[in-house]
Amino acid sequence: MRLLTLPTVIALTVVAAAAPALAETAPSRSSTIVVAADGSGDHTTVQAAVDAVPAGNTRPVTIKVREGTYKQQVVIPADKPYISLVGDTADPSKVVLTFDAAAKTPKPDGSGTYGTSGSASYVISAPDFTARNLTFENSYDEAAGGGSQAVAVRTTGDRQVYENVRFIGNQDTLYANTPSATTTARQYFRNCYVEGDVDFIFGRATALFHNCVIKSLSRGAADGNNGYVTAASTEITNPYGFMIYRSHLVSDAPAKTVHLGRPWPAGGSATARGQVLIRESWLGQQFKDAPWTDMSGLNWREARLAEYLNRGPGAAVNGDRPQLTREQARQHDPEDYLRGADGWDPFRSFPTGSDNRLGRQVLPENDGWAAEGAGTTGGSAARPENVYTVSTAAQLRAALxxxxxxxxxxIYVKGAIDADTDAAGNPLTCDSYAVNGYSLQAYxxxxxxxxxxxxxxxxxPLEEARKASYDKMAQHVTINVGSNVTLVGLGSDAAxxxxxxxxxxxxxxxxxNLTITDTSDCFPQWDPTDGDEGNWNASFDNVEVSGATHVWLDHNTLNDGDNPDSNQPSYFGRPYQVHDGLLDIVRGANHVTMSWNHLSGHDKVTLIGNTDNGTRYGETDKLKVTLHHNFFEGLGQRTPRVRFGQVHIYNNYYTGGDNYLYSIGVGAGSQVYAQSNAFDGIPAEKVLSVLKGTAITARDNLVGGAPTDLVAAHNAAHDPDLGADAGWTPTLFTRIDPAHTLRGTVPARAGAGRLR
Structure with a gap:
């Protein structure tokens, strides 16, 4: 727990960086001062560069720090405004400003310990200060020295901006403070990364964290308490403390073991009532259902701790999680936190670069069910060190x-990557995965x-050997995609x-923008009880969305490549099927948009919901999926087959094939709304198949170029009749194109390599 009485700020001892022993140059008249550890700049330490700026400075000065690690405590005093401290690279991890003092570390002069405030690697008191493209770190080793406060940066200056900056530490990483309890200091953190475990964003300042990644480190606590993100000590006279806005709060800690925060009565203050608002942000699984807690006798309900429109597995609304109303939220806009009496507005005016690469693109507003709530942004907020380009299977697995x-x-995929290769890139065959004496002939x-x-x-024994062989193969070829990830192909040949x-x-x-092909099973199971004649059942899907939420699958090509099931032999009078689904959405998955994909040459394509028992995965109010502008070419069935979900199928183009059975399967509890689709080479009475469903809304569809009532066509050929009202009307879509345009537009633009 943090000490309530903080030590008086002491003069910091400057420790020279590890660099050649060169004399420092005289202060430069230039507005740019270069720091380089190898002596190639104006100074070899950051403190020397700061010292070269005159007291009472009135003009902008940039201190440019070249790549390297600079171990030193640094003070940027209040009488040196207008300094920009900038890393000489876009990757902040390559410029590291560090020191390793903890609160309990003895000072070199023997005058006691550093204390919390004195442990700061950097103390930045100057107003109108900017930091960009670098890392502030407290490298105190908790494992060796035990838990202790260890501050990376202590800020007290007003109108400070931090962009693309990393703050690294454990307990008390970022001390966002003010000069005194009667003054305010505004600080804007944009596109930053902050990590720690206990109270790692704390203090009295007014601070806005915008589009940041805030990571709670796992402490491995046996009591299930893995720490606290915030510990605000906002004075009760200040309406604005910390806002975390449109950011990602992530962790590798176990579920429900981390607190959003607790209010800190700094120095025993009777007037501190911490104010924290977590707004429109993504919250990971680590957060407790009751994420706020007391501190040092101050009841959290007496403070001002709230949320608004958050999402993710750690977001919830309950009696222990106060939520702002819409009217209250209007009084807590990001600009309000920073404006002050002088109208400071870096939130709107601060210049930023743009990155239009595919990885930064997000799902457009209203583009199907995946746009529900805060929408789907994937990894668009990734920091530079979390952007990868991969061209081998090993690189792909490491990046994921x-x-x-x-x-x-x-994660950008460059070129074609084959899962059936070993670490050296040599090809693997089915025999490579077989174990325990399995062979197909013996089976x-x-x-x-x-x-x-x-x-x-x-x-x-042979069935057990088949299962073990399958498990070995699955472990090698399966890749698991976690939350907040964008997986995207580069160019037209990413596969x-x-x-x-x-x-x-x-x-x-x-x-x-990926071609995802030939996910084949070397070890399908024979089941003589499946149907009248038995069947071979494979277990791999090209893509499986299982229990996931807010997923956007766009401009991909999915097929069986050069290994279609039609090329397989028959055994026991039944086709030896080595492929399962192309793209299945199952086990309570929700809020998914499939757009502009090209799916071809396959039998069982897309299953939405994998059981008629709606309570098994709580699917009766899930499986909300939008499919639009997909090209379903020459497929057999399930495009899609739907259970339970409210599924909007619009502007898709279908063509028939030799093994065609049906297009849209109306399954148990399904609520399908099929609108403005076009079907060629498919009999109208076969478009729909009733699979325990009772109704579908179908409007403005074409079959063979002619307007067709799909329900009437089905009912004329089949019993019992299918109802014509699915009971809902979609609202999340961008534009409905006339069905007669799809024959020309969808094949030309759907699939990988077609993004524009």
Whole structure:
């Protein structure tokens, strides 16, 4: 716990950076001062550069710091305004400003310990200060020295801006403060990264964190308490403390073990009533259902702690999570926190660069169910160190990392990557995965219906060997995509071959511009009890969205590549099927948009909901999916097959094939709204298939170029009749194109390599 009585600020001892012993140059008349550890600049330490700025400075001065690690405590005093401290690179991790003092660390002069305030690596008291493209760090080693406050930066200046800056530490990383309890200091943190565990954003300042990544480190606490993000000590006379706005609060800590914060009565203050607003942000699984708690005798309900329109697995609305009303939110806009009496407005006027690469693009507003709430942004907020370009399977797996780590990431796929290769890039075959004596010939001999019969599923050593072989293959070819990730292909040739892409229990994922092909199963199971004649059942989907929310799948090409099931042999009189679904949305997945994809050459395509038991995964109010402008070419069935969900199917183009069964499956509890689609080479009476469903809304569709009532066409050929009202009307869509235009536009623009 933080000490309530903070030590008096002491004069900081400056420790020289590890650099050649060169004499410092005289103060430069230039408005730019260069710091380089190797002596190639004006100074070798940041403090020397600050000292070169005259007291009472009245003009902008840029201190440019070249790549390197600079270990030194630095003070930028209040009488040196208009300083910009800038890393000489766009990657802030390459310019590290660090020191390793903790509150309990003895000072070199023997006068006691540093204390919380004195532990700061940097003390920045100057007004009108800017930092950009660098890292502030307190590198105190908690594992070796034990837990202690260890501040990376202590700020007390007004009108300070931090852009693309990393703040690294554990307890008390960022001390956003004011000169005194009777003064205010406004600080704007934009596109920043802050990490820590206990009270790692704390103090009395008015601070806006905008589009930042705020990471709670796991303390491994046995009591289930992995720390606190904020500890605001806002004075009761100040309506604005900390706002975390449109940011990502992430962690690798276990679910429900982290607090959003607690109010800190700094120095025993009787007038501190911390104000924190978490607004329109993404909250990871780490947060407790009751995320605010007391501190040092101050009841959190006496402070001003609230949320507004947050999302993600850690977001919730309950009696322990106060929410602003819309009217209250209007009084707590980002500009309000920074404006003050002088009208300071960096939120609107601060210049920023733009990045129009695909990885930074987000789902357009109202573009289907994935636009619900705060929409789908994927990894668009990724910091430079979390943007990857991969061209091998090993690089792809490393970039994806642990799916539980929900730090925003952008992963660009360059060229074609094959999952069926070893670490050296050598090809793998089905024999490479077989274990425990499995072979297809032995399996066929053991479970031939003439030997095994048709009234029981296979069991015994060879079936166990098949399962073990499948497990080995699955471990190698399956990749898991976590929350806040954008996975996107570069150019027109980006492809993932033989991978099984799993988006499981994640939130806020974008997959775009990829060819995803031939996810085949070397070890399908024979089931003689499946149907009248038995079936071979494969278990891999090209893409499976399982229990995930806010997923956008756009401009992808999905097929079986050069290994279609039609090329497979038949065994026991049944096709040896090595592929399952192309793109399934199952197990309570919700708020998904599929747009401008090209799916072809496959049988079972898209399953929405995988069981008729709606309570099993709580699916009766989930499985809300939009499919628009997809090209379903020569497919067999399930485009899609729907259970339970409110599914909007519009502006898709369908063509028939040799193995065509149906297009839209109306399953149990489904609420399908099929609008302005076009079907060619498909009999009107076969477009719909009733699979325990009772109704569908179908309007403005074309079959063979002619306006067709799909429900009437089905009912004329089948019993029982299908109802014509699904019971809802979609509201989340951008534009409905006339169906007669789809034959020309969708094949030309759908699929990978077609983004423009």
């Amino acid at each position: 990392g642990n799916p539980a780590d929900n730090t925003p990431k952008i 066929l001999a053991a479970y031939d219906p003439a030997v095994w019969g048709r009234d029981r599923v296979p069991s015994g 993932l071959k033989s991978f099984g892409i799993r988006i499981t229990n994640a939130d806020n994922v974008i997959v775009r």
